């Protein structure tokens with residue numbers, strides 16, 4: 001395992017959940033972090049807590065290619081390089097297709113797929129030039145199976161899986177690629193479900209009771225970040241022990 005000391009790690013979706021917990025652990029382990037999300041107040045509070053020598057942020061929307069590049073450039077200008085990108089920002093407004101919530105489908109495609117692609121684009125040439133770097137994409141167990149209500153969300157997370165595999169093959173020998181598939185963990189993600197019947201259906205399946213702390217997923221991200229550059233763990237599936245699907 002390599003040390004995270006002085007590693008430069010860019011994390012999207014760092015204002016809550018997995019992104020926030022990962023940022024905290026990275027700084028505890030000596031890394032410097034470049035954080036992005038839309039809620040500036042949350043990012044500012046987090047960077048104050050972590051210290052401005054170790055943590056910088058920009059309020060960005062991952063659906064904007066320009067804003068994503070601005071975040072990466074800010075990190076490179078401030079710290080000299082980006083060693084690792086954690087492509088984590090995502091939303092999950094589940095609903096049955098028959099409800100026709102097409103605005104939410106558009107949003108999921110924009111954030112969960114295009115956001116990941118723009119994240120890759122923002123650091124890829126920088127990493128290829130240096131023949132070194134790491135990209136960790138956050139998919140979901142919904143990227144391996146589909147449930148009623150998850151058709152579009154799963155579609156976006158299957159896409160993250162395909163993009164990760166394509167990236168792995170194309171960047172072989174230069175960049176470490178990991179795709180992480182979490183099950184149910186306690187974050188703000190469920191708040192993005194606006195279809196109340198879907199939220200009720202999810203809760204009636206006991207997901208709220210079995211969901212585990214976000215730190216457990218952050219630990220798996222840290223594990224991937226600490227790998228020796230000579231190896232890549234390409235996939236990590238992490239569920240609560242009590243989650244059967």
Ligand code: NDP
Pocket residue numbers: 012013014015016017018019036037038039040042060061062063088089090091092111138139140141181182183184185186187188189190
């Ligand atoms: P949270 O809702 O706590 O965090 C999501 C993060 O994404 C927030 O920081 C949010 O910040 C950011 N975000 C959302 N939309 C945008 C946008 N347009 N531009 C920039 N940032 C954005 O949920 P999680 O921590 O759970 O989610 C992280 C990832 O994990 C997601 O990709 C999710 O799909 C995935 N996942 C989560 C699971 C879970 O059980 N929690 C299970 C499987 C996968 P802001 O609102 O400030 O922009």
